[in-house]
Amino acid sequence: MKKWSLLLSAILVAAVLAGCSQKGKEKTINLAYVAWDSEIASTNVVKEVLESKLGYKVKMLQVDAGPMWTGIADGSADAMVAAWLPSTHASYLEQYQSKIDDLGPNLDGTKIGLAVPAYLNIQSIEDLNKAETASSLKNRIIGIEPGAGIMMATEKALTDYALKDYTLVESSSAAMAQELIKAYDNKQPIVVTGWTPHWMFAKMELKYLDDPKGIYGGDEQIHTLVRQGLKDDKQDAYTFLDQFAWEPADMESVMVAIQEGKSPEDAAKDWVSANPDKVDSWIKGTK
Template sequence: MKKLLMTLTAFALIALAACGGSDDNNGEGNSEDGSSEEKGTVTMGVTPWTSTVPPTKIAKLIIEDMGYTVEETQADVSSIFMGLSRGDIDVFMDSWMPVHQNYFDEYEDSIESTSISYEDASSGLVVPTYVDGIETTADLEGNEDMFGNEIYGIEEGASATEEIDNFIEANNLDFEQVNSSEGGMIAQAQRKISNEEPVIFYGWRPHTMFNEFDLKVVEDESGEFFESSTIHVVTNNQVSEDKEDVYDFLSNWSIAIEDVEEMIVKIEDGQDEEEVAQEWIDNNQDKVDEMLGN
């Protein structure tokens, strides 16, 4: 009798487990192994700028913890805004305003500024501090040959590239802008600086160039070019409808510019990008909870 009761009990437990397993498999948001099912994919645009990486990696890890797969699309800024407008890209963490206003004007029906990441990001033409006599943009006129008549800039298609061309034309300067990647521009400037040669190139904050070199910003006295920027998070209009929790998180997003610069330094020193991002999350859990609405 005892063996019979044990056998019946075993069958009952097996049947109960089977019923429980069936409920789990049919339950919304659960996979066969009982874990939370992924909600879908969030695509993040990534420009070839060092400033884009820290905010993108932090947001990526947080969004993945929310149950999404995150994919990164590497492209120049104009392609990223086009991707946002088409719905191919969901999020861009590094839009510089007012420099990128032209993209918002072009794609106003399909994208939106979701939050401000940080403010007071200065940008403009920079020279090493050992270059005498160049303090303002007015000092450049007649001194173009000091720099070999070349201004080094970032990639073609960037708004900053167009602004520099407009600046050269507006001031009738005998300069040609030489464009390459951010890394290529910095490498060329570094070669000149190592020999203490005059060089002028595009600079902005946050960036480690101000940590690595003694630089000064060439002040634009007219006030027409190189305004301080406010960095925005941009989403396509579908995110608020299809991924409401992601949209709510990004609506609350913010980060200190000093934190971004510190992370850039760590990454350029060889630390893994996502490890640096996770370290920031661990050290700022209260802020993360606030952004998540917890």
């Protein structure tokens, strides 16, 4: 009887120690993203699913495009859902392709280019060379963060379309949008670096300028990238990220909610709560 008592005590102690050990091993994951409205929306939705459905503690790493790709390649970040391919981030893919795992597109039908309000009588990037048009635009193209793929494409556009009198203004996604809203509300001329999906196309009548030289490429996709080795040590997260895919309308609904005043976290929670079937398809096989 004494032996059984001692054995039972040993089992209980082992169980307690194992429980404490498991409790100390918190599931964590690092998500890199750029502060574009589209990527703020998608990354927060991914964060919400990882935390509420898979039990992870998520650390958000806001960086520029270059460091985002570098972080996945060197393993300092686990994943990102913000790779615009094949054109916008082509230079980063060429540099890091052998050091990352590309899980394929999570969203189809994206586009980048120079955008203007629909009320402007400008149809093509070539029209920007007209002296009257350049003067009305104050010889400025309002851009976003330096190093973004769309900024590199616009630098090339300045050269290839001989827009030598124009300055590409570096700012941020948020600052660019505010400049656009201000000009739009006052029916003033403005040209910005634009992309879809983006809430500004849902809120304002905008149009892309024709790009006969194909500087900005055609329709693109947004891909999910993860560090090498993630499949081995965080298999459930890898499975979810591999299955994560949604539509432009989904992304736009989250972006609009944020633009109208919700925090990114609350907008993501609301979307996840309202779309259980889609979320369930993402996490199938993770448990």
